[in-house]
Amino acid sequence: MxxxxxxxxxxxxxxxxxxxxxxxxxxxxxxxxxxxxxxxxxxxxxxxxxxxxxxxxxxxxxxxxxxxxxxxxxxxxxxxxxxxxxxxxxxxxxxxxxxxxxxxxxxxxxxxxxxxxxxxxxxxxxxxxxxxxxxxxxDEIMAACFDDLLCGQGEGTGWRLPARDADVGFKALRGATLWGGNLCVLSSLLGTPYFPQIDKGVLFLEDVAEHPYRIERMLDQLRHAGVLARQRAIVLGQFSNYRAVPHDRGFKLQTVVDRLRGLLKVPVLTGLPYGHVPTKVLLPVGAQVEMARQEREVFMVWGHAAGAGHAHDHGHHGHEHAHHGH
The missing domain is CATH 3.40.50.10740 (Murein tetrapeptidase LD-carboxypeptidase, N-terminal domain)
Known part of the structure; x- marks a missing residue:
């Protein structure tokens, strides 16, 4: 290469x-x-x-x-x-x-x-x-995605929704700004000039070593501020490396996700291979993306619009290195 x-x-x-x-x-x-x-x-x-x-x-x-x-x-x-x-x-x-x-x-x-x-x-x-x-x-998938970026070929990604989330009401969207990242860092910017004012975007989130109740509190901060309801999709990546405690009595990450879905009309998708985990895709923050789904398979495509510098036709699905359940 x-x-x-x-x-x-x-x-x-x-x-x-x-x-x-x-x-x-x-x-x-x-x-x-x-x-x-x-x-x-x-x-x-x-x-x-x-x-x-x-x-x-x-x-x-x-x-x-x-x-x-x-x-x-x-x-x-x-x-x-x-x-x-x-x-x-x-x-x-x-x-x-x-x-x-x-x-x-x-x-x-x-x-x-x-x-x-x-x-x-x-x-x-x-x-x-x-x-x-x-x-x-x-990680092979991360390395392949990084290679794609270097070659100017990173035009999209795909992943499989966890089975329990297969019935999430999401079909497709076009022309939405992809933004987000670490939930804790992002929520700390709310109310500052450094928090992106993105309407009708795709917001992706991940975090590490945060208990589900803390994740819920940060999500609620974004929800109460009106940020979540203004998006077209919320995409949850990996929330890793936290410890449940006996006091939880059944309160877990899935509790947080289920509650969020009940409170929002915006679809909440899970399973994005991104976060503080070895298997991570590369995502263009600020680029326009299209998303589609076929049963449990979700595709996110940004083509060459993200400045990869190649104006060739990227076909329908781009490079789906990350086809695996997580």
């Missing part, structure tokens, strides 16, 4: 797992890519990858790099601190020139703010260390 330039930088938490970082870099190089590591990528200040000024400078360098992909080393926490200081014009210009900003978790703050301020499309996807540098090797 064609060699692409990938710029690795750290806009959030300090990289503690240096071995995973090195494995991720080595794997990208082994795939034939030209990897540039930001000068401050491995800096550490408290829990952050350098102080706020250091990380803002790294973001500016990523935007000025001219790279095909600007990939975060890891998530963590740190971007909400600096949203009032991000170089929005430079980021939007970089996107316009073909740089795909890719990240997960805390990166939701960056993506939401960039979408709200500029309308530019960024990509929800892997981080270098935890995904490309995973000890047992990168």
């Amino acid at each position: 064609n060699s692409k330039s990938i710029y690795i930088y750290s806009p959030s938490g300090a990289v503690r797992d240096k071995a995973a970082f090195r494995r991720g870099v080595a794997r990208l190089k082994a795939m034939g890519h030209d990897v540039h590591i930001d000068e401050a990528a491995l800096q550490s200040h408290q829990r952050f990858a350098g102080d706020d000024d250091t990380r803002l400078a790294a973001i500016a360098r990523a935007a000025a790099s001219g790279a095909d992909v600007a990939l975060i080393s890891r998530g963590g926490y740190g971007l909400t601190r600096v949203l009032d200081r991000l170089p929005y014009k430079a980021i939007a210009k970089a996107v316009d020139k073909g740089t795909a900003f890719v990240g997960v978790s805390d990166f939701t703050a960056f993506q939401s703010a960039v979408l709200a301020k500029t309308g530019a499309v960024t990509w929800a996807g892997p981080a270098l260390g935890e995904d490309l540098g995973a000890e047992e090797g990168p």
Whole structure:
């Protein structure tokens, strides 16, 4: 495949797992890519990858790099601190020139703010260390989706609804803005200039280590604010790594989903392979998408509109790497 330039930088938490970082870099190089590591990528200040000024400078360098992909080393926490200081014009210009900003978790703050301020499309996807540098090797589906992005062929995805959700009332939609990401980070932006004002969009959500009652509380914050009712679909990804407690007495994640469906006219779909899990697809935040379903199979297509740079016909379903139940 064609060699692409990938710029690795750290806009959030300090990289503690240096071995995973090195494995991720080595794997990208082994795939034939030209990897540039930001000068401050491995800096550490408290829990952050350098102080706020250091990380803002790294973001500016990523935007000025001219790279095909600007990939975060890891998530963590740190971007909400600096949203009032991000170089929005430079980021939007970089996107316009073909740089795909890719990240997960805390990166939701960056993506939401960039979408709200500029309308530019960024990509929800892997981080270098935890995904490309995973000890047992990168997840095949994630790697294939990342490859598609690099080749300019990532035009859609698909997944299978869990059996218990097979009767959700959803057929198809066209021309809706895809947005969202980490639920906790997104809900923390509500009421700020960095929360995207998206009507009739497709909102995707995921989270990690949040008990279902906390997930419900955050969903209710978005619901009470009128955000959920204004969408055309809510798509729930993976909510992983939380512990039930005896006090729950049967209150679980499915309780939260069932209640939400009862309160909204908007369809709530589940099973999206995205979140703090190895198997994650890449999703263009801010792009126009079409969705369709055939029984339990759901297809989401964005074609070349997300700036993949190829105007060829993508056929009906794009690349469905993620056809598996979760």
